[in-house]
Amino acid sequence: MNTGPRDTTPTDPTRRDAEWQAQEQAVRDERAGIPVDAHDARLAEYRLISRALRHPPLDPVPFDFARVVAARANAIADTDDRVERLLLRLLLGGMAVAGGVVAAMYGAQWWPAVAGVLPLPAGELLRWGLVLAACAGTTWMLGQVLRSEAPAHA
Template identity: 50%
Template sequence: MNMSHTPPPPDDREQREAQEWLAQERALRDERAGLPMDAGDARVAQYRLLVRALRAPAMEPLPADFAAQVARRVEASATLGDRLEQWLLNGLILVMAAVALYVVASYGGAWWDAIAAPLARMPSGLGAWLPVLGLCAGGTWLWDRMSDLGGRDQRAHAA
């Protein structure tokens, strides 16, 4: 065990505070006198910058309806973006519709032949079963929707 006891370093806080106070006062005095900045003393130079900032006139106060003005600007820019997006979307839909019409006009006959050929080889009684197949698919879809609604109602009541 080390029994040597070293005394704590002397408390020089008062001395450091006094030096800071003197640097602040010197910066204020030099700035008021308009003396050039001394590059050798960085602490005084920093305080002089602070003195200049504090002497500068304060900002103009914000208008009373500042928040309302900002909200109006945000809404205006948002509506402008929404309108631009809607115009671009409408233009894209028109271009896609024109391309679809061109493709159908150009290649429609080949498509119809490709669809009609397998239908011609199917049994003759198949046409009577297609509505039944449609009703089964529709009934299954409707059953799934109705059972999902019942489950949603039960979950809502449980919560």
């Protein structure tokens, strides 16, 4: 902070008394609502200080401010994750339905081609496809059960 010669503490009792009187005059003028005298800068400064001291200070930041803000951010992120998971499930469901429709419409044309390329007889191919589907379904259900039994994170 820059200081000037008049900012030093007056050592002489007359100057000290004049400063005190100027401060008291500024407080009285401020309370009375008297307009600021443009020619007396020292009195205007004291009035500004008096005005600032009359207003209460701003409230401090609450003790748990960071925890509250972090909790709000996590809640927003969790909501975004839920929306994203829902959209992903809808997309996968739509793709499965589209695959089923395509298989129903064109399956008679491409099934013999697939069965001809694989070394298994046609009856065996269908059975192995059902086994594969059963394994995938069991894995998915096991994942759902384990996820529902997992303890919630704090």
